[in-house]
Amino acid sequence: MAADTTLIILGASGDLTSRLLLPALGQLLTREPGRSVRLHGAGMEDWTDEQWGEVVHKAFQTMDAEDAFTAVSETTYSQADITKPADLQTLLDDAEGRPALYFAVPPAVTEKSCLALSDVTIPEGTVLALEKPFGTDEASAHRLNQQLAKLVPEDQVFRIDHFLGRSTVLNLLGARFANRLLESVWSGDDIDSVLIDYPEPLGLEGRAGYYDGAGALVDMIQSHLLQVMAFVTMEPPASLNQLDLRDATSAVLRATHVLGDDPVRNSRRARYTAGDVGDRHFSSYVDEPGVDASRGTETLAEMTVEVRNARWQGVPITLRSGKALSSPDRAVTVTFKPVRHLPGGFVGESEPSVLVFSLGPDTMSLGLNVNGADDPLELERVTLSADLGEGALKAYGEVLSGILDGDAMLAVRGDAAEQCWRIVQPVVDAWRTNEVPLDEYAAGTAGPASWNA
Numbered sequence: 448m449a450a451d452t453t454l455i456i457l458g459a460s461g462d463l464t465s466r467l468l469l470p471a472l473g474q475l476l477t478r479e480p481g482r483s484v485r486l487h488g489a490g491m492e493d494w495t496d497e498q499w500g501e502v503v504h505k506a507f508q509t510m511d512a513e514d515a516f517t518a519v520s521e522t523t524y525s526q527a528d529i530t531k532p533a534d535l536q537t538l539l540d541d542a543e544g545r546p547a548l549y550f551a552v553p554p555a556v557t558e559k560s561c562l563a564l565s566d567v568t569i570p571e572g573t574v575l576a577l578e579k580p581f582g583t584d585e586a587s588a589h590r591l592n593q594q595l596a597k598l599v600p601e602d603q604v605f606r607i608d609h610f611l612g613r614s615t616v617l618n619l620l621g622a623r624f625a626n627r628l629l630e631s632v633w634s635g636d637d638i639d640s641v642l643i644d645y646p647e648p649l650g651l652e653g654r655a656g657y658y659d660g661a662g663a664l665v666d667m668i669q670s671h672l673l674q675v676m677a678f679v680t681m682e683p684p685a686s687l688n689q690l691d692l693r694d695a696t697s698a699v700l701r702a703t704h705v706l707g708d709d710p711v712r713n714s715r716r717a718r719y720t721a722g723d724v725g726d727r728h729f730s731s732y733v734d735e736p737g738v739d740a741s742r743g744t745e746t747l748a749e750m751t752v753e754v755r756n757a758r759w760q761g762v763p764i765t766l767r768s769g770k771a772l773s774s775p776d777r778a779v780t781v782t783f784k785p786v787r788h789l790p791g792g793f794v795g796e797s798e799p800s801v802l803v804f805s806l807g808p809d810t811m812s813l814g815l816n817v818n819g820a821d822d823p824l825e826l827e828r829v830t831l832s833a834d835l836g837e838g839a840l841k842a843y844g845e846v847l848s849g850i851l852d853g854d855a856m857l858a859v860r861g862d863a864a865e866q867c868w869r870i871v872q873p874v875v876d877a878w879r880t881n882e883v884p885l886d887e888y889a890a891g892t893a894g895p896a897s898w899n900a
Contacts, residue, residue, distance in 0.1 A: 450485035452851050453542035457529045457560065458551035459488030459499065463578070465506055467609075468551060471843035472519075473512030475851075478839060480515065484851060485543050486522040489529065499524030530559040532566035539570055547574040547850050553657070554580055561594050569598060576605040576850050579670045580661070581859070584875075585868040592861040602689065605850055606859035610671040610806075612845045614838025616678055616857060617687075618809050619779070624683055629802075632783070634758045639799060641679060641764040642780040643672050645806065646772035648724045650890070655737030663748035664716070664878070667768035669871045673700065674859060675806075676764060679779055680754050689856040693863070699754055700866040706751045706763055710873040711882045713752075715898060716745035719771040722890030729771050729890035743878075743885050746770045747894055750874050771890035779804040795819070795826035809835040 454472070456464055476482055488499045500522055507516045525541075527534040529552070539546050550557040557577055575595065582588030595604050623629055632638070645667060651658055658666060677696035684691040706713040720731045733740035747769025753762065781802040789797050801814040812832040819825040840848065849857060877883050886895040893899060 450543040451483040452545045452547055453485040453487055454547050454549060454847075454851070455487045455489060455538055455542065456549050456551055457489050457527075458556075459490040459502075459524060460492045460494070461490070461551050463551045464488070465502060467843045468549065468847070469503055469506030470510045470512075471841050472847055473507035473510045473515050474841055475844045475847055476515035476518050477510070477512045478844075479848075480518070482518070482851065483544075484519065486519040487538070487542070488522070488524040489527040489534075489538055490524075491526065491528065493526050494524050496523050530556065530563050532563045535560070535563055536567045539567065539573065542570070545572040545574065545853075546570055547576060549576040549850070550578060554578070554582075558591060558594075561591065561598065564598050565594070572603070572853075573599055574603050574605060574850055574853065575599055576607055576846075578607050580665060581606050581670075581864040582868065585865050585872060588861075588865045588868050592865065595861070601861060602855050603853070604858070604861065605846075605855055606861070606864055607846055608670060608674050608857075608859050609842040609846055611674055611678075611857040611859075612838060612840075612842040614836070614840075614845070615806060615809055615842075618811070618835045619678055619804055620687070622804070622811060623679075630683075635760055635762040637783055638762055638781055639784045640762060640782045641676075642778075642782075643675055643679070643764070643766050644774075644780070645672060645768040645777045646774045646893075647768070647770050648772065648775070650719075650724075650729050650771050651732075651735050651738075653736075655735055659738050659742060659744050662716075662744045663746055663769050664750070664871060664874060668748055668750060668766045669867050670859075672766040672768060673703070673867045673870060674863075675779065676703070676752070676766060677863070679781075680759055680764070682758070687856065689854060689858075692856055693858075693860045697860055697863045697866065699756070700863050700870070702754050702756045702759075703752050703866070703870050704755060705870070705873050706753045708873070710750070710877040714748075714750040714874045714877065714883055715886065716749070716878060716883055717747040717769070717886035717888050717895050717898070718744065719746050719769075719890045720887050722771070722892065724771055724773065724891040732771075743881075745878070745885060747772070747888065749898075750871070752870065769894065772893060773891050774893050777806040779806065792824055793826055794822075794824055796828070797826055798828065808837050811835055 582591050677699050681695040681699045684695040718732045732746050749767040751763050751765045783800040785799045797816050803812045812830050814830050816826045817829050819827045888895045
């Protein structure tokens, strides 16, 4: 039986393929064994089908997906230069069913390959899946989008953001839109501030070639955290189909700007010095192999934005992420305004209510003030919590499921990718001219001491 889709992984020998894509595919095929998928790897290495098959097999074993390997046991490999039209044409001509090209290669190679596709006959329905970053600024993202538009329709372009895993996003949207208690207070009338924080205990992990040219702002905030922010702040969509959902997220991104148009006051940056995270020792960032200290690349970035619309005007939304940090708390924290009036007679603290969505594993907690057990006039703080589960699939499994189904609901739309660059550009410019100091923090701490103060 011919496959419904041929998943063609470009950059088949790379770390992304073996560490993330193939294990996720194994898990997906284990959970959904009825899928008809042909797998083909393509890369510069002179591998045989058997060598590639062994790579796939080992990756599937990491997910206990031995049974699923039979679904792709006929997987094939070809040596190819994906910047050459002839090689791309051969890959597409050999595909069964609908081809899905997954660009598991550096962004510069992806752009060259997309240009080469202009001279290729592309089968109807072909899907193009691209990893971030999408361009290097708003203008380059726009040029890339124009090129992609010449190749396939927008709903066949999957700009991958694995942070937008189906379970995490739907948990957030379910809490927002399925509870009158939250839905009715989800605006600047009742919310004081929002913090989206994603600290990482990892360092460079051998990625200096990419990271030292990007930094935390571009690597995390420009892409992942702004997308999460869009789901937190968007207007209620008419439905969860890809058109309505992506219309809603794109609209809120268009309304997003640096708070007060002041990137100097509303952004901060730092990089780590030597220290320990758990039982791992980290050298100073500037001493990591492949790092050019003169670039002044930050490993911790923070910026505060505002959404200039009727729902959110005036609410500061802080986005923060960094490496080699001690804090395990990756979360969206929504702090509500204090009550307008607390009747006299109550004693103790009456802190504002705080709603926290933890990002992996997904949990939700709500901090409230209640009467004390011993003295009913003394207020105490309690936290109501719920475990929302890990979801059925890993993030890349959910990404691949959308690609194979042709459902771009959680893929980043072209205009949204451009808007994310526009939002961060004032901060990028201020940092390049050193208007914002580059602070330091020891690896294994929560960041610069001055920030915590």
